[in-house]
Amino acid sequence: MKTDVEELTPTRVKLTVEVPFDELKPNLDKAYKEISQQVRIKGFRPGKVPAPLIDKYVGRGAVLQEAVNDALPELYGRAVEETEIFVLGQPDVEVTELDDGNQFAFTAEVDIRPKFEVPDYDGLEVVVEDAEVTDEQVEETVGNLRERFASLTTAERPVEEGDFATVDLVAVIDGERVEDASTSGYSYEVGSGSAVEGLDEALTGLSAGEEKTFTSTLAGGEHAGEEAEITVTVQSVKVKNLPDLDDEFAQLASEFDTLEELRGDVRTRLGRQVRLQQLSDARDKALEALLEKVDIPLPDKVVEEEVGRRNQQLEQQLQMAGMTRADYLKDEEKTEEEFDAEVADAARLAVKGGFVLDQLAVQEELGVENEELSEYVVSQAMQMGVQPQQLAEYLTQNNQLPAIVSEVLRSKALNLVVEHVTVKDESGNEIDVEAVQRELNGETGETVAAEDADTAESAEVAEDAEAPAAEESSTEEAPAAAEAAAEEAPADKSGDEEKKDA
Numbered sequence: 001m002k003t004d005v006e007e008l009t010p011t012r013v014k015l016t017v018e019v020p021f022d023e024l025k026p027n028l029d030k031a032y033k034e035i036s037q038q039v040r041i042k043g044f045r046p047g048k049v050p051a052p053l054i055d056k057y058v059g060r061g062a063v064l065q066e067a068v069n070d071a072l073p074e075l076y077g078r079a080v081e082e083t084e085i086f087v088l089g090q091p092d093v094e095v096t097e098l099d100d101g102n103q104f105a106f107t108a109e110v111d112i113r114p115k116f117e118v119p120d121y122d123g124l125e126v127v128v129e130d131a132e133v134t135d136e137q138v139e140e141t142v143g144n145l146r147e148r149f150a151s152l153t154t155a156e157r158p159v160e161e162g163d164f165a166t167v168d169l170v171a172v173i174d175g176e177r178v179e180d181a182s183t184s185g186y187s188y189e190v191g192s193g194s195a196v197e198g199l200d201e202a203l204t205g206l207s208a209g210e211e212k213t214f215t216s217t218l219a220g221g222e223h224a225g226e227e228a229e230i231t232v233t234v235q236s237v238k239v240k241n242l243p244d245l246d247d248e249f250a251q252l253a254s255e256f257d258t259l260e261e262l263r264g265d266v267r268t269r270l271g272r273q274v275r276l277q278q279l280s281d282a283r284d285k286a287l288e289a290l291l292e293k294v295d296i297p298l299p300d301k302v303v304e305e306e307v308g309r310r311n312q313q314l315e316q317q318l319q320m321a322g323m324t325r326a327d328y329l330k331d332e333e334k335t336e337e338e339f340d341a342e343v344a345d346a347a348r349l350a351v352k353g354g355f356v357l358d359q360l361a362v363q364e365e366l367g368v369e370n371e372e373l374s375e376y377v378v379s380q381a382m383q384m385g386v387q388p389q390q391l392a393e394y395l396t397q398n399n400q401l402p403a404i405v406s407e408v409l410r411s412k413a414l415n416l417v418v419e420h421v422t423v424k425d426e427s428g429n430e431i432d433v434e435a436v437q438r439e440l441n442g443e444t445g446e447t448v449a450a451e452d453a454d455t456a457e458s459a460e461v462a463e464d465a466e467a468p469a470a471e472e473s474s475t476e477e478a479p480a481a482a483e484a485a486a487e488e489a490p491a492d493k494s495g496d497e498e499k500k501d502a
Contacts, residue, residue, distance in 0.1 A: 003079040011299040015108045031066035086113040111299035118360045125422040126285035131274045152238040161191035166235040171228040180221035220322030286421045306347035357410040
């Protein structure tokens with residue numbers, strides 16, 4: 001087999017492959033056998049029809065086509081391996097010659113990863129925010145915990161902002177009730193603006209047993225974006241009562257005996273969060289700094305696929321949140337053109353980051369051990385709330401292990417960059433990243449930050465533009481970030497107390 005490579009662009013090549021016809025013999029034999037099973041010719045059992053009769057009744061051309069289709073994947077794979085190119089995506093294949101008994105030739109145009117060397121990254125410097133915990137942050141966190149232990153008391157008066165009203169909602173369009181926009185016994189915090197537009201205004205001033213009809217645009221369901229008449233009926237009005245901030249509350253809400261001990265624990269946990277955030281920011285900014293030193297062309301098709309993936313992810317998140325794209329753009333105060341430009345920039349940066357980390361892994365001869373793969377799977381399983389064995393089986397059955405290997409390699413490459421970068425906080429203090437990691441590991445007995453980023457996403461620096469703020473968390477987030485989120489509230493020995501009537 002002979003293969004020639006023509007560079008169409010720095011990121012796309014054309015392979016011209018010439019194959020002696022003899023190499024197709026196994027594929028021809030297979031084609032005759034399969035066609036023999038399918039045809040019915042008098043005097044011959046299925047599978048026993050001779051090749052000359054198949055040529056006569058089915059046609060030699062059909063046999064050749066079957067053989068070529070069977071041979072192309074393997075021949076293309078051999079051509080790629082022999083030329084040592086790093087292909088991206090599926091090729092555009094064209095059969096250019098099929099001379100029966102003599103020669104077979106085809107061309108394959110395919111995107112490739114650009115050829116480049118990652119420059120020296122010693123001496124890079126990045127700046128992250130100070131690891132500061134303010135009194136206001138401590139009090140906000142304690143206040144959030146206090147909210148979880150609030151109780152509701154029935155009030156014999158009209159609804160006011162901040163009350164919890166139990167209501168029935170009935171939405172009607174053209175005289176027909178909209179079932180997915182109607183509900184009963186719905187507990188709603190008046191003034192939160194978390195339900196249909198206009199509900200807060202309609203409820204204010206109503207007493208139990210009273211109702212009011214208003215017009216609003218439905219945000220979700222089959223009639224999303226349509227205008228409906230909504231009737232709200234108040235069942236009851238309740239007032240939220242917060243527990244006093246004292247030692248008794250600390251004993252109720254945590255393992256501590258005094259409020260000051262609780263506040264101290266909150267400060268410690270918040271300090272851990274900000275240090276974890278420093279490590280995460282250091283990784284992102286180290287990659288940003290490295291990418292600034294590299295100028296490489298990017299395959300248009302690969303970038304377009306990344307843009308499509310991000311837009312699809314956004315649509316799924318908006319659907320789950322009951323929002324439309326127009327609603328999201330309005331909240332973000334962006335035009336469609338501005339948003340598309342931001343997504344395209346983020347996609348290009350993600351693709352570039354992936355290329356650079358992949359090349360760095362090659363240059364530094366990094367590899368992945370089975371133990372590292374197991375640690376990755378366990379970490380992801382914990383984030384997703386599934387058993388590691390279940391996730392491992394899914395990844396194996398869906399041929400996802402090569403992608404996992406790539407992610408782990410990228411993470412190791414990024415870790416290597418961070419080791420060579422000087423990290424300072426905004427006050428000018430140099431941060432010993434390894435020492436912070438050891439300190440945090442010692443507090444938890446777990447590994448943090450070293451394998452903390454989903455590495456496919458690690459390459460996606462500055463990508464926040466495409467995801468609704470409420471939906472930024474996902475099963476693909478870094479374990480360090482997930483751990484920080486899990487520790488948002490102080491230790492709780494009694495759990496969430498259900499809200500109840502006094």
